[in-house]
Amino acid sequence: MTRNKRIGVFDSGFGGLHVLRSIVRALPHYDYLYLGDTARAPYGDRPQETIYSYTKQAVDFLFKQDCGLVIIACNTSSSEALRKIQDEYGSKKKVLGVLIPAAEVAVQKTKNKRIGIIATRSTVASKKFVRELTKLDPHLHIFQKACPLLVPLVESGEQNSKITEAILRRYLKPLLSKKIDTLILGCTHYGILEKKIRHIIGPSVTIVSEATVVPKKLEQYLAKHVEIEKTLGKHSGIHFFTTDRTDRFQILGSKLFGKKIRVEKAVID
Template identity: 55%
Template sequence: MIGVFDSGFGGLTVLKEFLRVLPNYDYVYLGDNARAPYGNKSDEVIYEYTRQAVDFLFKAGCQLIIIACHTASSKALRRIQQEYLPRSYPNRRVLGVVVPVVEEAIKLSRYHRLGVIGTTATINSGVYKKELEKLRNDLEIFEQACPLLVPLVEEGWIDKPEANMILKKYLRPLKVKEIDTLLLGCTHYPLLLKDISRLIRLKWQLKDWLCI
């Protein structure tokens, strides 16, 4: 059984893909809506919340856990893998979402100008820049923290005019940089994909401009 964990319901976008690609497995989804968002919390709090979620899913019978939350992946995953698993669950695995997103972005980018949007914690961690530069040293990387997007999604404000105004403000600095690929550094952001696509495509007509 595979567990999928996120700070809210954004990780359902990841679970949906697992169900499409690996339909023969059983899944347990855990969304910590009560304590979302994680992006404005301290590293220690993010780690503790993530550890609790991992423990819950392993006790539920999961052999593998996917941390779908980019904030938890950037702030807690390595410590979970290096400290918690060897001590508590040495025969089980926990994986994150950052590396797969980075690898796909490298494939998509034509001009090596990449934008990254994410929670404040994810952007401040520098994890995307670090992982991207491991694969290529000729990239121009522009990052933008978007602290209000997760609360907007969680509150169901996706279609509100206010959400569009906030999204436009966050994307404007990246449009000025003429990025060719945008990394969505949060599992909530695909739920805003329609508006993101519309706002970015106002200026660029590149086919492979977006990476999820």
């Protein structure tokens, strides 16, 4: 049994750093490796086959970097590529997504069975959230809204601008008109905007953010799969990789992760 493996976390860009930060806070003793495919972000408007190809390349990279477990933090990749990648790897290599855990929590939280979802165009078009939610409760009323402008705004560091708030209000208004009581942030980038979203929607709507959901689900998964947990390194080490300029990633990534990070260039193919 090979030990000292890392937990790999992949996202199309910076959004997964918000999830990783929460995971590290909850499970600080493990070793982690983060990969952001910032050179090719955003994924949300790309064809399904391209999303699969990029995601598979990223997952392959993480396993080559000695990861014992990979979490696809990108919802677009989770909806468009995860199942196929899991089938290809089989039981030998574990690849997890973030979409189903978020759906499970949303079903637990809703009182009036009216759930809103904001996500990328690809995630909305895939109807993956709708399928997973209705599997859990066929009586739900589900309302989706594609938000294509949000990822580019976060990736450019504009998450605190007045323009971002105005765009958020435009995206959220039709969902609020449906009287939802639960809102799924169906893209890891949107968790970075959670405070702004909360300000707009008010206190009565429950927000389901993967930054909150994933750490708990990961802890439960590792407790259940002791054979994987035993292989993981426990030195509190974190390595960061980007497919784009490391200086840009280091500046914005440090802000989003909450402390200064060092970034290496990843070459994936």
